[in-house]
Amino acid sequence: MDPTRKRILVYVLAGAVVLSMLYGLTASPGNDSGLATGAGGDSIGIIYIEGAIAGGHSSSSLYGTTLGSDNILALIREAEKDPSIRALVLRINSPGGTVAAADDIAVQLQKFRRTGRTVLTSMSDVAASGAYWVAANTDKIWASQGTMTGSIGVIWEIARLEGLYKKLGIEFEVIKSGPYKDMGSPARGLQEEERKILQAMVDDTYDQFITTILGGRKISREDLLKIADGRVLTGRQAKQAGLVDELGNMYDAINDAAKMAGLTTFRIRELGRLSPLERLMNRLGEVSSALPGAGEVTGNRVLDMVWLLRQILMMPGESLVR
Secondary structure (H helix, E strand, O other), X not given: OOHHHHHHHHHHHHHHHHHHHHHHHHOOOOOOOOOOEOOOOOEEEEEEEEOEEEOOOOEEEOOEEEEEHHHHHHHHHHHHHOOOEEEEEEEEEEOOEOHHHHHHHHHHHHHHHXXXXXXXXXXXXXXXXXXXXXXXXXXEEEEOOOOEEEOOOOOOOOOOOHHHHHHHOOOOOOOOOOOOOOOOOOOOOOOHHHHHHHHHHHHHHHHHHHHHHHHHOOOOHHHHHHHOOXXXXXXXXXXXXXXXXXXXXXXXXHHHHHHHOOOOOEEEEEEOOOOHHHHHHHHHHHHHHOOOOXXXXXXXXXXXXXXXXXXXXXXXXXOOOO
16 A cells, blocks of 8 residues: 555544544443433433334345334333433334234333333324334324324235246145145135134234224224224324324424423433444444454453554554654
């Protein structure tokens, strides 16, 4: 490498390490937020629910991001164990997801609320279907006028490919332990009894959805059933229908949460999100693992940054100080 370019690279890396060290010295342990309002130890926790909701851990692929309910449960439990978090705001931007995942999150929210603390929902672009299931288990729902919400209902789709298979000359030999073991197979159509079984499952899940909403919202069953037919509503329509309490943005919801918690000064903690400097330090940690003597990393943020700076200064080639 050209000596001048190498020297510039070393300066950049050293500067990044110094910034990270300064951040490590000034940031309080466990502070997940890049935002702050006022002073004192009381906080409003923010949990982001973004993407389709499913069981397990979050994952990403070429087809998009799936939000794992296990990740959200862990964040709610973290907030529950931290007495400095006086209220939670869920920032939801999700088209929904599986019933079990939505219900798991809803149950954990109920446990948090039983500690006497408030949970509010702030809806972003979309908070529909399973995402509304989650929102219905909070104390208050805020939405933007143009938010897409509702979609209260349950759907089960089965692709029928037997015609295609026949054209392609594909045949299936099925050996099963019971008459319903291959129920829903795309290789054949549904039998009438199978259709009744699946319809009963859909009806039961729908009843769970309705019961959940009635338990969390001040709306009559009669009024709810008028709009719980799978239709999507705007935020303004949802407010008129009783599915949403207030119209406004995330900071309106945060200030409302603080008011409901009796706070005049507070900090905002974005649970589960890293600040830009924390992300930089993670990247520097990856760089440090490739340097000689990587086994000397201690796990202490400041000490590791000092060690990394020393390793950079000792890099062979052009010296940092001339």
